[in-house]
Amino acid sequence: MAAAQRLVAKQGDTLDLLIWREAGLGPSELTRILDANPGLVDDGSILPLGAAVIIAATTAAADAANTRVLPLIQLWD
Numbered sequence: 001m002a003a004a005q006r007l008v009a010k011q012g013d014t015l016d017l018l019i020w021r022e023a024g025l026g027p028s029e030l031t032r033i034l035d036a037n038p039g040l041v042d043d044g045s046i047l048p049l050g051a052a053v054i055i056a057a058t059t060a061a062a063d064a065a066n067t068r069v070l071p072l073i074q075l076w077d
Contacts, residue, residue: 003057004054004055004056004057005022005023005054005055006052006053006054006055007019007022007023007052007053007054007055008050008051008052008053009047009048009049009050009051009052009053010049011049012046013046013047013051014045014046014047015030015033015034015040015041015047015053016030018047018053019033019053019055023055025055029055032056033053033054033055033056036054036055036056037053037054040053
């Protein structure tokens with residue numbers, strides 16, 4: 001099982017921007033993160049500077065399912 005992460009908001013961060021920039025997570029994870037951080041959205045869509053966001057630990061299978069696989073792009077043959 002992966003360890004929980006603690007992310008800290010910078011000025012002007014929204015939750016989706018913070019989790020994308022710091023953890024590489026997309027919108028499909030928002031519900032899980034909001035469930036782990038009750039009251040987080042009470043302050044509005046922009047997170048307060050220094051707000052802590054906890055990303056709960058997940059199983060290895062769930063982490064593997066969330067990993068994005070990008071195709072290999074070659075500039076020259």
